[in-house]
Amino acid sequence: SQQGEEDPQALSIQEGENATMNCSYKTSINNLQWYRQNSGRGLVHLILIRSNEREKHSGRLRVTLDTSKKSSSLLITASRAADTASYFCARGSNDYKLSFGAGTTVTVRA
Amino acid sequence: NAGVTQTPKFQVLKTGQSMTLQCAQDMNHNSMYWYRQDPGMGLRLIYYSASEGTTDKGEVPNGYNVSRLNKREFSLRLESAAPSQTSVYFCASSTEVGEQFFGPGTRLTVL
Numbered sequence: 001s002q003q004g005e006e007d008p009q010a011l012s013i014q015e016g017e018n019a020t021m022n023c024s025y026k027t028s029i030n031n032l033q034w035y036r037q038n039s040g041r042g043l044v045h046l047i048l049i050r051s052n053e054r055e056k057h058s059g060r061l062r063v064t065l066d067t068s069k070k071s072s073s074l075l076i077t078a079s080r081a082a083d084t085a086s087y088f089c090a091r092g093s094n095d096y097k098l099s100f101g102a103g104t105t106v107t108v109r110a
Numbered sequence: 111n112a113g114v115t116q117t118p119k120f121q122v123l124k125t126g127q128s129m130t131l132q133c134a135q136d137m138n139h140n141s142m143y144w145y146r147q148d149p150g151m152g153l154r155l156i157y158y159s160a161s162e163g164t165t166d167k168g169e170v171p172n173g174y175n176v177s178r179l180n181k182r183e184f185s186l187r188l189e190s191a192a193p194s195q196t197s198v199y200f201c202a203s204s205t206e207v208g209e210q211f212f213g214p215g216t217r218l219t220v221l
Contacts, residue, residue: 031208042114042200042212043153088152092208096141096160097168100152 006089006104014109019076021104023089024069031092032065032072036085037103043088046074079108111136116201116213123191123220131186131216133201139211141204142184143168144176146197147215153200159184191220 007022031050035043049056049065062075090098114135140161145153155168157176175187202210
């Protein structure tokens with residue numbers, strides 16, 4: 001079963017705008033990770049936030065984690081055409097396994 | 111460093127045929143994984159190997175077998191392919207922290 005569910009399923013924004021997507025999960029986590037997948041490619045790791053962290057930044061990416069609500073969000077600021085991709089959240093457990101959601105497809109229009 | 115490599119990139123099989131998907135990583139990671147990705151879905155774990163010499167079932171192991179040949183290599187075998195196994199297969203390895211690095215995938219079609 002998929003333990004990370006992204007919302008929305010699809011998002012279309014103008015270049016320069018911010019993109020926000022959310023992830024909810026059902027069971028306890030060791031960490032929450034976000035990955036990007038360009039069409040026809042493998043997934044690329046973006047950021048990992050541990051269960052005892054609330055916010056993390058990496059370049060134009062900002063991730064928040066609210067363990068009380070079992071949710072996380074990924075914000076991409078000042079989007080570019082190259083940000084067009086699918087984004088997946090993944091729940092990390094203590095045994096190094098990940099459970100992926102179905103993903104959010106982001107389209108950045110020029 | 112090549113990272114995670116997979117062969118082949120594409121494969122077409124007939125129902126009942128067998129094949130082995132190869133995966134290798136050069137990052138000295140202990141843990142390796144096999145996933146499948148179907149349209150509109152995230153990745154589902156087939157098998158994983160926490161370390162050389164160990165393998166465990168994931169979420170969807172039926173119809174598959176794996177071999178952790180050494181620390182670098184982790185293969186996935188389909189003994190008797192079925193149309194339901196048409197999918198894109200990804201191999202990954204992970205750091206001690208749990209960040210996973212993925213190969214480019216194998217697109218498999220079973221007719």
